Each structure stands twice: as C-alpha cells, then as structure tokens.
Amino acid sequence: MSHKLIVGNWKMNGGLSANQTLLDEIKAGLGAVRCRAGVCVPHPYLAQVQLLLAGTPIALGAQDVSIHASGAYTGEVSASMLRDFGVRYCIVGHSERRQYHRETEVEVALKVKQALACGITPIVCVGETLVQRDAGETEAVVKRQLAAVIHENGHCISEIVVAYEPVWAIGTGRTATPEQAQAVHAVLRAQLKAATPHHERVAILYGGSMNAANAAELLAQPDVDGGLIGGAALKAADFLTILRAASR
Numbered sequence: 721m722s723h724k725l726i727v728g729n730w731k732m733n734g735g736l737s738a739n740q741t742l743l744d745e746i747k748a749g750l751g752a753v754r755c756r757a758g759v760c761v762p763h764p765y766l767a768q769v770q771l772l773l774a775g776t777p778i779a780l781g782a783q784d785v786s787i788h789a790s791g792a793y794t795g796e797v798s799a800s801m802l803r804d805f806g807v808r809y810c811i812v813g814h815s816e817r818r819q820y821h822r823e824t825e826v827e828v829a830l831k832v833k834q835a836l837a838c839g840i841t842p843i844v845c846v847g848e849t850l851v852q853r854d855a856g857e858t859e860a861v862v863k864r865q866l867a868a869v870i871h872e873n874g875h876c877i878s879e880i881v882v883a884y885e886p887v888w889a890i891g892t893g894r895t896a897t898p899e900q901a902q903a904v905h906a907v908l909r910a911q912l913k914a915a916t917p918h919h920e921r922v923a924i925l926y927g928g929s930m931n932a933a934n935a936a937e938l939l940a941q942p943d944v945d946g947g948l949i950g951g952a953a954l955k956a957a958d959f960l961t962i963l964r965a966a967s968r
C-alpha cells in the first residue's frame with residue numbers, strides 16, 4: 721500500500737459542468753489507484769464536489785482560508801465554513817497568494833492555525849523564486865517560510881502537509897530535476913525532524929509542472945512523499961497517470 725499523497729490544485733479553473741465531467745472521468749479510472757488523493761477546488765464548487773466525491777477515496781480540499789474564525793471580513797471564508805462541506809485539506813500560502821495578494825509569512829502561519837483548529841489538514845506551500853535560487857538562497861528561503869509556520873503552531877506541526885513548490889517551476893513547464901527536488905525536501909525533512917518527534921507523519925509534496933511524464937521519477941525520490949498538481953490535474957487521463965505512478 722502506497723502512502724503517497726497526490727493533490728490536484730484546480731486554481732481558478734472549472735465550472736459546474738466541467739467539474740462533473742472531469743470527476744466522472746477520474747472516478748471511472750480509479751481502479752488501480754492505491755495512493756491517497758485529493759482535489760482542491762474553488763470555494764463556490766465545494767458543495768458540488770463534496771457530492772461528486774461522496775463514496776470515493778478522493779478527499780475534498782480548498783485553496784485558501786481566512787486568518788479569522790468569523791466576523792466582519794467581507795469576502796473571506798473561515799475554516800469552520802470549509803469544515804461544513806467536508807473539506808479535508810486546505811492549501812495555505814501558495815506562491816500565487818504570497819505574490820498577488822501579498823500574503824505574509826505571519827498570515828500564512830495564522831491560516832495554518834485556523835485550519836488545524838477545525839480539523840483540516842493545511843498543505844503549506846514553500847518555495848523560492850528564480851532570483852532567489854540563482855542567488856543561492858533556496859535553502860534559507862524555504863526554511864524561513866516553514867519556520868514561521870512551526871513557530872506559530874508548535875506541537876501541532878506534525879499535522880500539516882508541506883508542499884515544496886519552486887516558483888520558477890509553477891505553470892512554466894520547467895520542472896525541478898528529481899535531484900533538485902530531493903535536495904530541498906531533505907532540508908525540509910531535517911527542519912521538521914528538529915521541530916517534532918512525530919515528523920514522520922508529515923508528507924512533503926513536490927509541486928511545479930509535475931505531469932504524467934515526469935511524476936514517476938520525482939515520486940521515486942526518498943523524501944518526495946507525493947505531489948501538488950496544477951495544470952495536469954485538470955486533465956483526467958494525466959491526473960490518473962500521476963495517481964497510478966504514486967500507487968507503485
């Protein structure tokens with residue numbers, strides 16, 4: 721039994737009929753899939769996808785959560801609201817939110833806290849930009865991003881999932897090599913080990929142009945526990961190929 725975890729991040733894609741078609745096709749092909757799986761969908765589709773996933777082994781996920789529990793925060797969605805729809809995973813601190821919405825490390829850490837308080841597993845994204853990689857700052861950047869989350873969440877830290885997503889590999893078709901991914905995953909693993917005796921519970925996913933062709937060799941790395949999949953999660957055949965690669 722593989723314990724790898726493959727999560728689709730649909731980002732701002734989909735629609736009522738497209739979601740139904742995609743999930744019908746994925747469900748029809750799940751036969752040989754043995755890994756853990758989830759899909760993180762836009763908030764308006766949580767109710768629809770909750771119904772479509774009922775009785776399947778695919779978990780429901782969201783893409784963001786408020787730092788607040790409730791109150792006068794127009795447009796925000798709380799962790800308890802996500803919980804109402806059976807949400808199991810919530811992506812937190814995706815680079816697109818850090819970049820386009822100026823999400824800070826402190827906010828990311830507070831979002832993780834809200835998710836954990838409602839029994840939702842946060843998928844905490846970390847990753848360096850190309851400028852940072854070229855400057856030799858990769859390790860320092862990802863460690864700082866994860867440290868902020870560890871600092872705020874203490875002994876609960878073993879309940880998170882981490883996703884290493886190099887910004888330069890997201891949506892670019894340029895994937896980290898298996899060796900590049902493994903090197904950063906090993907750094908994150910060591911950091912988690914120092915933070916909690918239960919570090920083995922924490923899955924570290926790779927994300928950034930993971931696709932049907934390159935998933936197997938990335939997933940073969942010792943510290944790559946799964947994948948966070950963008951574009952390839954919107955095509956049933958590709959997502960199924962990745963799920964099968966993770967099931968070996």
Ligand code: 13P
Nearest residue numbers: 729890891928929950951
């Ligand atoms: P792509 O797989 O489209 O590069 O996106 C990766 C990602 O950002 C997943 O969260």
